[in-house]
Amino acid sequence: MTTGQIVLAATPIGDVEDASPRLRRLLATADVVAAEDTRRLRGLAQRLDVQIGGRVVSHHEHNEAARAQELLDVVRGGGTVLVVSDAGMPTVSDPGFTLVRAAVEAGLPVTSAPGPSAVLTALALSGLPTDRFCFEGFLPRKAGDRRRALTALVAEPRTMIFFEAPHRVAETLDAMAEVLGDQREAAVCRELTKTYEEVVRGPLRDLADWAEAAGPRGEICVVVAPAPARGAAQVGDLVAEVLARADAGERLKEAVTEVAEAGGVSKRELYTAALLAKKGPSSAT
CATH class of the missing domain: 1.10.10 (Arc Repressor Mutant, subunit A)
Structure with missing residues (x-):
């Protein structure tokens, strides 16, 4: 029997026109579509004018482990399982990692249909160095844990990319300015590829003050410059x-x-x- 495959497919992070022809084809032809939110998936398919051809199942952080074997059985039977998150690439701060690990351990094929990425889009638009970078995801919510996480990044030599919720971004930028330095360059990127896309650049202290006054909304990425190169420090x-x-x-x-x-x-x-x-x-x- 021919073995199928798992396909991790990136979905638009804002502008629906960023959907690739390959994503459209996979939505129409995959045997199973495993979606983080089935309602949002069907809304996307409607905007793309695509008829989903296979069975749609939920695949989110609360059921990912339990769902994995069911999806692997589809692959063992020769079927294609398409994995999509609400926006961007599955496994990057989204469900998918558990399934990929299970597939790797089972020796089953996994591939990707690449596309939009909030991480890379924010990095490219930030105006900060792109030759070396790291993705830190969401910082801890508690102030002490957040400070400890930032303290560990004080000397990080790569550009850093974070996700943050709009109601916490001012507090997070204030903590970054305190720990990483008021004058450390950064960029706040919000609503990327959407109608109200905005990128605000400047020192962390200025960005913290801006966020406190402006109360930015929407999906937010914060990009922070690497630590300044040190000479022979005293x-x-x-x-x-x-x-x-x-x-x-x-x-x-x-x-x-x-x-x-x-x-x-x-x-x-x-x-x-x-x-x-x-x-x-x-x-x-």
Whole structure:
């Protein structure tokens, strides 16, 4: 019996005209369409004037693990399973990863019908370096957890891309400015490819103030410039960063190791300086 395949297909993130001919064909011909939201899928098909040819099943974060074997059985039987999320590429902050892992472990074919991506679109429009980048998804909602996550990114040498909810974006930008630096360049990209698309660029502090005043709405990506390149830093220049990471919950020795390596200084000297600073001026000799 011929083995089928799983196809991860990107759907429009805004403008429906970004749908590829291949996506249209797959919607019409796949044996099963596994959709994050079946109602949104049918709405997309209607806008594309495409008749979905196969069976439609829900495939979201709450049932992905339970649904996986059912979908793999379709592939084993020679069928094509099309996996789509509400917008963009499945598995990128969307369902799909669990199914892909299960298919890989079972030795079943997985391929992709590439297309729109909020991550890459925001990166391209940000005006920030694109040669090296990383996707961080959504930061933690709790202030302490968010600060710890940002502290771990202080020396990140790649451009960073985040997703954020509109009602939290001002708070997140404020935290970024505090931890990563007021003058770190960034861009807030919202409603990409949609009617009210907007990209606001500037230092993090300015963007935090803008977000607080403007109350931006819609789907939002935040792109942040990489950490500035360091020369041969002085030990004293790095103590504040070590203490900030320790205050955020990181073990002092681990913080010293990472900061010393990034700054090109002695771990022993930085550790000693951090201990003295932590004890306060009265302990210095």
